[in-house]
Amino acid sequence: MTAHQLTLLDGPGPRPVADVDGVELPVARVAVDVPLPHLDRPFDYRVPASMDAAAVPGARVFVRFAGTDRPGFILERAATTDHAGALTPIRRVVSPVAVLTPAVLGLCRAVADRYAGTLMDVVRLAVPPRHASTENAVLEKAGEDRTGLTQVWTPGPAWAPYVGGPAFVNRLAQGQSPRAVWTALPDAAGPPWIDAVAEAAAATLASGRGVLVVVPDSRDVAAVAAGLGAALPDEPVRQLLAEDGPGRRYRSFLTLLLGRARVVVGTRSAAFAPVRDLGLVVCWDDGDDALAEPRAPYPHARQVLTLRAEREDAALLLGSFSRSVEAELLVAEGWARPVQAARATVRTHAPRVEAPGALDLAREGPAAHARIPHPAWRLVRDALGTGPVLVQVPRAGYVPVVACERCREPARCRHCGGPMGLASARSAPSCRWCARPDAGWTCPHCQATALRARRVGSGRTAEELGRAFPAVPVLVSGARADHGVVGDVDGRPRLVIATPGAEPRAEGGYTAALLLDAAASTARPELWASVEALRRWTAAAALVRPAADGGRVLLLGDPAPGPAQALVRWDPAGFAARELAERTELHLPPAVRMAAVDGEPAAVAAYLRHLTLPPGGEVLGPVPLAEGRSRALVRIERHRGGELTRELAAASALRSAHKEPDAVTVRVDPTDLW
Structure with missing residues (x-):
């Protein structure tokens, strides 16, 4: 690693960088894709004149880092830098397409902070790998944008059986952003829950905004996409699935990014889809463990969509035949409203x-x-x-x-x-x-x-x-x-x-x-x-x-x-x-924020020594697990959850900077807690 890049935070303060070869903003702040938590921060690089037009915020680049070329994303362009020495130039702009939009970047940072992870770990979940031939084919095509069509929406029957249902879709059509936890009726006799999602999507589109639907698996994706396509015959509906393959997935991603579609349905990673003018996010069956990401920092799609709805002032709909405790907490706190049928209606269905x-x-x-x-x-x-x-x-x-x-x-x-x-x-x-x-x-x-x-x-x-x-x-x-x-x-x-x-x-x-x-x-x-x-x-x-x-x-x-x-x-x-009342009494998630720290016993003990607990925090354990591993639980009141995750991330950064052996896995609000 070059020494001048490591001294970025220790410089004398912001200083202007000379305008070289007509480059107005010669500094690019880059998030470099490195797996070390103590390097979870942007680094400043110089933008050569030959790359000035292509080096836009959100673009993929390669930069020199620790003696090798590493991928990264430009976060912003600037005229000043905190670095005291000469800036290393960007090696290559992979593509001028700004695949990391400001809204998705802000969401990725919020998710990383919520789960004590690093920004690049989340960006890898949010932005699919580039597929060059697909990108060229999409950029060459013009005239595909059908999102300017005005959707005519009239109230349908799907929400009529629910108390608060018609009011929810009416507010969507008026451009408002209600938040609802929806307990769906048994639908063997119809109408199915997909019809209700399609009606909510149509109401949102009528207000000129986009729609994002996240479901647990590919079977649900196909069913919802078919239902949306039937209800919205003039609106392109895109699917985001990992099993679609890199080309097809990247094509759908670019279509959304370029504004050529404003409706998308997909599995958990679709929660980060770059939908323009987002008006509604839907998560069906939010209690399904398939919506929990198995890769660091292990975010749950329900939480990602909750953060996104709040950040982008979008409506939120969490739906299921059942109700998760996490969704019930949103209702209990008044953050969302319940939408469910009266008891007499439930009995008839x-x-x-x-x-x-x-x-x-x-x-x-x-x-x-x-x-x-x-x-x-x-x-x-x-x-x-x-x-x-x-x-x-x-x-x-x-x-x-x-x-x-x-x-x-x-x-x-x-x-x-x-x-x-x-x-x-x-x-x-x-x-x-x-x-x-x-x-x-x-x-x-x-x-x-x-x-x-x-x-x-x-x-x-x-x-x-x-x-x-x-x-x-x-x-x-x-x-x-x-x-x-x-x-x-x-x-x-x-x-x-x-x-x-x-x-x-x-x-x-x-x-x-x-x-x-x-x-x-x-x-x-x-x-x-x-x-x-x-x-x-x-x-x-x-x-x-x-x-x-x-x-x-x-x-x-x-x-x-x-x-x-x-x-x-x-x-x-x-x-x-x-269940929520019992967990609140027993100080269990989601009534409290809890993190599980797993690893070799010595590594877990070392991690806990690095961890500074916020006021009111407590450590439970460590206790032995299978195969010579151990686990410690860290618990704190919900309103101090942000403080805890900052300290958890700081402890991970200290271990990384000290090059301590043996990996430690940190999961905030783990779904398999026992």
Whole structure:
């Protein structure tokens, strides 16, 4: 690294830089793409005359840094610098296109500060890699801008059932920026939630503003894009998906950047899409963990959109069949308003839900303890007479977890210690970590050789139901199923076995649904277990016909009573409010700000020594984790959350500057807290 660049913060103060070769603003402040937290600041470089026109704020560049050429982005042009010596010139302007707009740059900085990360970590999430041939093709085309068309909007039926719904879309059409947490009605009988999103988008476009919709997965992207396209036939709708490939994704990004489209739908990274005159941001199913970024600094799309709505004065719509605790907090604080149907309306849309307990099933005798008791078999048999039946299974595979038949100890791989499972009825047990088969497995505790199922997956469930109903077609939907995730099925009688999130829509709705192994969801140690279980159950039950049309749902498998009764009453908002009240009393997120610091024990201890806690902050732990790692939790009141994240970032910068060994992972408000 060149010494004069490192002394940037220690210079004598701003000084003018001589106007060289007619360059009016000869200083470019560049965010250099380096992975070191202590270098999370702009560096000043000189703009050569040959690059003056192309070196615009937001452009990609290459600069000399630490003896190598590094990529970066120009943040601004200036006439002065704090650096005392000669400035190093920019090596190359990659493209004159300003891909990092001021609005997105400000959002990236806000997200980095919120999650104790670095600016460039967030910019990498926000700006897709350049695809040169695609960029040239997009820039050569002219006359594609159809965003000047005036959208005519008239109120539709989609928001009529909701208290506050018509007022919300009316305010959008008037150019206002309301914020709403929307608890969607079950939509098996229609209109689907996508129609409501399309109506809100049309109202926003009528006010001359753009729309951004973020959904959990590509299946939802395709469905929402189709719904928006049908509702807005004259408006180009772009999709932003990582799986689209670099060329297609970059084309959609540039189209939005250049103002040739003002409606976009995508997965979590689309939260940063450069939509001009943004008027509405929508996040559907905000409790889905697919919206949590697995890369540093681990932001959640819901929080990114919340920050963006506030910064750009845009409307916000958080929607789901359920309600996350984080969304409930926005309602409780008055930052957003609830939009939900009256109880009488909910009852007309929802199926009849039953969660039989041990006493309810006692009359079945020994069969009461079966995974699928006799009342469930009877429900499936009767419901198949009029249409398809949905069966939700928490786990994919055949038998993903097995145990010793005699002592009930979980079966472990003798090579790596991983859990053993069965891929099919005729396969030998194999390790789920290293995939080694072990036909001669012997229990190390009691030397027994027989195995029993501890967890049953969707494959085994389909096999059992197929034997019980041999004349009925059986379809398995899931990421690991033979047919993958199925989008839709027709209304003919069939059994559909699906893992959570992979349930297909059925024409006319399912006649019934079984939600199996409920305790597998509610008995998890994570803080979010009960809320997540209810989210999964409501998403599946929402696809079942209303009770008036014979729709029934059975929740089986000894679930926790709180979420089970919330499903029976179809009251996710009430459950979220109670959960928030409990977390507030116990000082748990989101009522407080909390960060998890994970790593080698010595590295975590060193990090905590560098950390200066703001007033009221406390450290819990460290405690040992698996594989020789440890975790410490840092907690503080919400109103001091910004102070905590600044200190967390400062501690990371100190470790980086001191070149301390062993990585430490810092995650603010982690979704898997337990």
